[in-house]
Every structure is written in C-alpha cells, then in structure tokens.
Amino acid sequence: MPEEQPIEKAREALNSYWGFSSFRSGQEEAIRSVLEGNDTLVLFPTGGGKSLCYQVPAVVQDGLTVVISPLIALMQDQVQQLNKAGIRATFLNSTIPSYEVEQRLVNARNGMYKLLYIAPERLSTELWKSEQPNLDIQLVAIDEAHCISEWGHDFRPSYREIRTALEDLPQTTKWIALTATATPEVKKDILENLEFEEPVVVTGGFKRENLHWWVSKTEKKRTLLKKSVKKAADLGSGIVYASTRRDCEEWAGYFDKNGISAKPYHAGLDTATRNEIQQDWIDGDLSLVVATNAFGMGIDKADCRYVIHYTIPFSLEAYYQEAGRAGRDGEISYPILIFKESDVQYLRNRVEQNYPDREILQKVYDGLCDELDLAVGSEQDSPEEVFFDNIAKRTKLTVSKVSNAVNLLQRLDFLIQIDLREPRVGVHFIVNSDYLVEFIYDSDPGKGDFLDGLFRQFGPQVFSEMQYLDIEYLIQKLETSSNQLYKALRVFAEHDQILKFKWQEESKLIKVKGARQKKLRIESDQAYNYRDILLKKIEYMARYATTNACREVFLRHYFGETNCKPCGHCDNCRSGEKEQLLVSREDIRKVTQVLESGEKSFSEITKSASWDRKKTKKVLSFMVRENYAESDQSGDLYSLLRKA
Known part of the structure; x- marks a missing residue:
C-alpha cells in the first residue's frame, strides 16, 4: 500500500x-x-x-x-x-x-x-x-x-x-x-x-460579515455605556473594555447590582481569581466581564454577542483583535466603540509621556549607573537587580518617569533589561536536610505541613543557595495569602532560625551595555521614531472613530485589502452616505490628480484645485479620514495612499 x-x-x-x-x-x-x-x-x-x-x-x-x-x-x-x-x-x-x-x-x-x-x-x-x-x-x-x-x-x-x-x-x-x-x-x-x-x-481576510461595527460619539459616555450594556445584555454574554482597574471594579459592581451578572478582570487580581472569572464567563455562568486589555487573549468562547470599548484603544490592530472576540460562532454580534474627542488627546499624551526628553534620559542613565556603582569608563560584569524606587530617589523623578526612561534606553541599546521580575521571594535553608525533616516531624501538623510544602516548591537546591519564586505562584501552590506567607517566613527565620529569606517587590535585572558614558549620544530619529509610529496609529484610530464611510471597509483597507464593498450593516451604512453630500467624487478625483505626481503642501493643493482654503480643508479632511491620502506630522504636506 x-x-x-x-x-x-x-x-x-x-x-x-x-x-x-x-x-x-x-x-x-x-x-x-x-x-x-x-x-x-x-x-x-x-x-x-x-x-x-x-x-x-x-x-x-x-x-x-x-x-x-x-x-x-x-x-x-x-x-x-x-x-x-x-x-x-x-x-x-x-x-x-x-x-x-x-x-x-x-x-x-x-x-x-x-x-x-x-x-x-x-x-x-x-x-x-x-x-x-x-x-x-x-x-x-x-x-x-x-x-x-x-x-x-x-x-x-x-x-x-x-x-x-x-x-x-x-x-x-x-x-x-x-x-x-x-x-x-x-x-x-x-x-x-x-x-x-x-x-x-x-x-483569511479581515471581513467578518456577522459583525455589525458601531461607533457612538458622545460627551455623556457613562450614560451611553449603561444604555448600551442594558440593551446588549438581552442578546447574551459580553465584554466591556476599560483602561483602569478602578473603572473595571466600578462598572462591574454597577452592572452586577442592576441585574446583569458581572465581574471585573485586571492584573491586580490573583491568578486563581482571574482563572475562575474567565472560566465562569466561558461556561456561561457569568454574563459580563469588565476588563482591561489583559482579558481575552486566546480565550475560546464562540457565543460572545457584544464587545464594548468604553476606552478607545491605541491602535486599530488592538481594536480589531479585541472587538473581534465577538461572534466567533458566526452569529450576528456587536463591536461597539464609545468615545469623545478628548479621548484621542489623552492617548497622545500617554504616548508622549513614554518618551522622555534627552535631559531626563541622561539623568536616569546616570542615576542607574550610580546605583550600580559603575564609574565613567568602566563596564558592568553581569546583570544586577535594580529597584526603580532607589533610582527615583537619586534622580528626584517619579518611578513612572524612571520606568519610561529605562524602557527607552533599552530601545536605544544603552542597556538590557534581562527579565521583568514580578514580586518574588527568595528562600535559603541554613540547616541540613536531616534537621529539616526532624523539625517538620516535631512541629504541629499545620506548621509542619506548611514547611514541607514550602520545601517541596523550592527543591533541594534551597539548601545550598538562595532560590527565588514568584510570590503569586507560591501563595497559589501553598493555598495561603501574601500576608500569611510573609509572617510564616519571618517566624521560620527569626524564631526558628532554620532559613533566610528575601522579600522583593517588582524589580528588573539590568545590564548597562559597554562602558559607562559621560554623555549619551542620542540620535533623535532613532530615539523617537517609534513614538511617531504610535502617534500615527492613534491618528488612524481617530479616523476610524470619525469616518462617515463603511466601518468594515475602513478596517479592511487599513489591513491592506482592496476592492472592498460596503458591509451594509455598520452604523454608517445604515445612516446612508451622508459625507457624499459634503464632498463630491469629482472633488476627490481632482485632489488625487494633484497628488499623483508626489507630495504637495496645503497651499499647492489649494492653488491647483482653484478652491478657497475652507473647501480644500474639507476635502483633505475627508480624504485623510477615508485613507485616500495622508499628511505628515506638521499637517501641511499631503501624499496619496490610494486612488479614488
């Protein structure tokens, strides 16, 4: 055969x-x-x-x-x-x-x-x-x-x-x-x-025929979210995405009290709780999850009927991925974006904060090197653990600014963050294994069982040197709390004197690359190129939120698909081609002809089209929103993306 x-x-x-x-x-x-x-x-x-x-x-x-x-x-x-x-x-x-x-x-x-x-x-x-x-x-x-x-x-x-x-x-x-x-x-x-x-x-293409894309622009976001969830909850289970833990807690509590079973989901919850919430939602025992963007990745739930973004995402990629968790079974479902104009500026400010200027970069670099006892011209032998709190005190900057600067310094190849450390605990038994076994045997059952479990998690190497585990992992395995674990370790260390331990908050292993420099040599293009990319992504997100054309066509064009026909069921398709009353096909063709020969300024386009500035602005705004054209960072130079 x-x-x-x-x-x-x-x-x-x-x-x-x-x-x-x-x-x-x-x-x-x-x-x-x-x-x-x-x-x-x-x-x-x-x-x-x-x-x-x-x-x-x-x-x-x-x-x-x-x-x-x-x-x-x-x-x-x-x-x-x-x-x-x-x-x-x-x-x-x-x-x-x-x-x-x-x-x-x-x-x-x-x-x-x-x-x-x-x-x-x-x-x-x-x-x-x-x-x-x-x-x-x-x-x-x-x-x-x-x-x-x-x-x-x-x-x-x-x-x-x-x-x-x-x-x-x-x-x-x-x-x-x-x-x-x-x-x-x-x-x-x-x-x-x-x-x-x-x-x-x-x-597989980016067309999702069963998704009815919807955007609601309002200054009364809270009122609209309440109405949207109340209406959508009749269809089945859903997700509301919010940007902060506090929003997740507040809204989950509100909806739960008002007859829609809801729970919050964010990184501040322990793993066991997050897993339980996720499973309850998948099994249909929980109607709504109000979550940060940490929720949803890889979750296989076919019958999610709606995904509401209470906070506008940083990019269309993130939005499409998160909103696309609705309707995996092919049934009609609703991705809904609720936003107001100031949301977009908030995103821009967040990005700008992540890219500190040269002066702050130099200050954090110097503070980091001082923390590592690294003199100018000398090199670091191996990665060392660094606490951002200490650098913040040295530099008189906030921990957030220190963190942003360190991330940018890594991107610029001045240092390496070897590993992002969650809060962890190190344990080293200072007695031999025979003594420990006898100690466990002589202790009361509760204490003995706890100590035996502790040893089993760290393994035999814990007798020779300090071994580290994530605190969250350890408390899950020992079925205890963070506070109880800390108290138990203090008793074992100070009263029983059988071990030493180190309790460490979130930290990073950092290695400065090459010899310490007295003055950093930073190229602006290299330092801030990714910032500009992120700002451009926010611009595309804003265009999606404000376009009057078919939402699905806009998304599919963004992801490189061409010859897309209007979906017929997004909010804009249902409300008709309103924008065509303002900008004619002939107006778009005229600008397209001007830009076919290359990039042009606003004034050049106005002159070539024989329009006044008001009309040029109206037509260009429409063409940028609909991905026919794009502008540079100054907003004065325009280039063609696709022909009308």
Whole structure:
C-alpha cells in the first residue's frame, strides 16, 4: 500500500484529537505549506483558528515543535487544552522554579513532548543556549508575530532577536509565523526579520460579515455605556473594555447590582481569581466581564454577542483583535466603540509621556549607573537587580518617569533589561536536610505541613543557595495569602532560625551595555521614531472613530485589502452616505490628480484645485479620514495612499 500522505495524517489528527471533521478556510493550505517545508506566514483574523496551523503539524511529524509566545496566560491555557486532548506539551516561563525548567528541558531532550511553549526572552538565557543543540526541533512557530515589527501594535524588541537566537538550527527546520493583525508594513517587516525565503502567505481576510461595527460619539459616555450594556445584555454574554482597574471594579459592581451578572478582570487580581472569572464567563455562568486589555487573549468562547470599548484603544490592530472576540460562532454580534474627542488627546499624551526628553534620559542613565556603582569608563560584569524606587530617589523623578526612561534606553541599546521580575521571594535553608525533616516531624501538623510544602516548591537546591519564586505562584501552590506567607517566613527565620529569606517587590535585572558614558549620544530619529509610529496609529484610530464611510471597509483597507464593498450593516451604512453630500467624487478625483505626481503642501493643493482654503480643508479632511491620502506630522504636506 502507498504510504499515507502528510496532509491525510493531518486530517486524521484533526478529527482524532480535536473532533473536527474538516479544516476551516485557509487552515489546510497553511498546514500543507508547513508540512512541505515552506516558510509560512499565516494572517488570520481573531478567532480564525491560527493555533491549529502549528499544533496539527506538531502532532503528525516527528520531533519537537517550539512555540514562541509572549503571554504566560496564553501558554498555560494552550498547554492545558493540549494535555486534555492527549497531546504532550509543556511551557517554560517565570512562573516555574529554575529546577523545574531544567527538568522540563531534560524531558524535552528525551522526546517526552510534542510542543514546547517558550517566551522569546528565554532564548537568550545560558540554560537555553546549552540545551538547544540537544533538542530535536523540527518546527518553530512564532505566535503573535506582529510583535516583531515596530509598526505592530505590541512591539517587543526580544521578538526581533528570535532568528538570531535560533540561527544554529539545521536548514531542515520548518518555520511558521502567525498573527491576527498585520498591516502591509508589518507583514513586510515580519518576512524580512525572519529571513523567510519564498514564503507562502496564507490570509483569511479581515471581513467578518456577522459583525455589525458601531461607533457612538458622545460627551455623556457613562450614560451611553449603561444604555448600551442594558440593551446588549438581552442578546447574551459580553465584554466591556476599560483602561483602569478602578473603572473595571466600578462598572462591574454597577452592572452586577442592576441585574446583569458581572465581574471585573485586571492584573491586580490573583491568578486563581482571574482563572475562575474567565472560566465562569466561558461556561456561561457569568454574563459580563469588565476588563482591561489583559482579558481575552486566546480565550475560546464562540457565543460572545457584544464587545464594548468604553476606552478607545491605541491602535486599530488592538481594536480589531479585541472587538473581534465577538461572534466567533458566526452569529450576528456587536463591536461597539464609545468615545469623545478628548479621548484621542489623552492617548497622545500617554504616548508622549513614554518618551522622555534627552535631559531626563541622561539623568536616569546616570542615576542607574550610580546605583550600580559603575564609574565613567568602566563596564558592568553581569546583570544586577535594580529597584526603580532607589533610582527615583537619586534622580528626584517619579518611578513612572524612571520606568519610561529605562524602557527607552533599552530601545536605544544603552542597556538590557534581562527579565521583568514580578514580586518574588527568595528562600535559603541554613540547616541540613536531616534537621529539616526532624523539625517538620516535631512541629504541629499545620506548621509542619506548611514547611514541607514550602520545601517541596523550592527543591533541594534551597539548601545550598538562595532560590527565588514568584510570590503569586507560591501563595497559589501553598493555598495561603501574601500576608500569611510573609509572617510564616519571618517566624521560620527569626524564631526558628532554620532559613533566610528575601522579600522583593517588582524589580528588573539590568545590564548597562559597554562602558559607562559621560554623555549619551542620542540620535533623535532613532530615539523617537517609534513614538511617531504610535502617534500615527492613534491618528488612524481617530479616523476610524470619525469616518462617515463603511466601518468594515475602513478596517479592511487599513489591513491592506482592496476592492472592498460596503458591509451594509455598520452604523454608517445604515445612516446612508451622508459625507457624499459634503464632498463630491469629482472633488476627490481632482485632489488625487494633484497628488499623483508626489507630495504637495496645503497651499499647492489649494492653488491647483482653484478652491478657497475652507473647501480644500474639507476635502483633505475627508480624504485623510477615508485613507485616500495622508499628511505628515506638521499637517501641511499631503501624499496619496490610494486612488479614488
């Protein structure tokens, strides 16, 4: 009998492990491309089934698939789902102790896993570098690949180092990159950075026929949110996105008291609580989640009927991804944006604050080097833990300004932030193992059990040196609170004198690159280019919010699709082509002809069209909003984006 073809094995795996009889549109094309060894880029909208494009090949081929993912919660959720389906998978991230990381890598070396999820930052660690040659890596999958590009809405510098970090992999290794939000610029950047040769690009398109896009402009946002949720709640479950924890708590409480079961979701809640809220919402036991943008990534809930943005996002990519969590089952659903003009200026101010001027950069750099006892001209041997509170005191700046400056200094390559540390605790037993066992045995049951659990979490290395774990992880495993853990450690250290501990708030490991400079050499283009990109993204977001044309067409044009027809059911399509009464097709064609020869100033366009300034402003405003043209930062120079 002829040998079974890989794609046939893929179809069998889809049915056997996931229970699906056929692939969604585009999935089989992507999987076939991977199995044939092509560099593959997958551009599917939110809910389009991207993960199966690497999970299915991982199951049907030999060896290990390494999945690079930026989100701890997403890793854990996918690994849990895979294990439930009988597929061996694990992850490496900061929630697990170092000895467990080492054990999982040994397991991977011995072929115990089909998929290994890992954060991009971990590829630069010495442990990974030493173990990578021992792993039979057959496929590298880069999830959320838009993080590679500065034009992406969630740029992460570590993503740009992935190809370099894995350059020693054999030529036969297969590569796939996946994202839900890639503009033409982002797509180009991904392919170039990953050095994809003759790539196969599979796109699912950005049309979502069942989504009725809606924007409401108002100065009475609170009143409108109450009305919108009350009306939408009759349709089923939903999400309200807000920007602050306080808003999440306030609105969840309000709706819950008014008959709509609701809970807040944000980073200030512990992991167990967040997981419980998420599961209750997925199971239908909770109608509404009021959340920051931390909620929703990778969540598989088909029947979310509405997503309301009470706060306007920083980019159309983020908006499309978050709003697209509505209606994954294909039923009519409503992504709604509530905004007022001042929201846009608020976003601009937030971006500007993240890019401190040269004077502040120099001050923070000097304060950081002083904190590290680093003299001018000397180099730092290895990364050291730094607390921003200390730098803030030295520089007389706020912790927020210090953090923003450090982030920009990293982007400018003056330093490296090796790892973002959540609050963590270090423990070192100063007695031997025999004494500890006897001490546990002689203690009352509650104290003994707690101490035994503590030792088991840190492992045997805790006798030789200080070992660290995230506080949130530890209190979850020991089923205690942060306060109770701290008190217990103090008793063990001060009264029983069996251990030493270090209780550390959020901090970072930092290494200054090269010798300390007396005066930083900063190029403005290099320093503030990404700021300008972010400001331009906010401008596109504002245009979407204020356009009078079809919302879906606007989104699809933004993501590079052409020849799109109006959806017929967004708020603008329903209210008719009002803008055409103000700007005629002939007016647009006239400006298009002027700009075809290249960039022109406002005055040049006014003169060429033989209009007064008021009419020129009206026509150009319309053309910029509808993505026919764009202006530079000064707002005086215009260039053509597409022909009318």
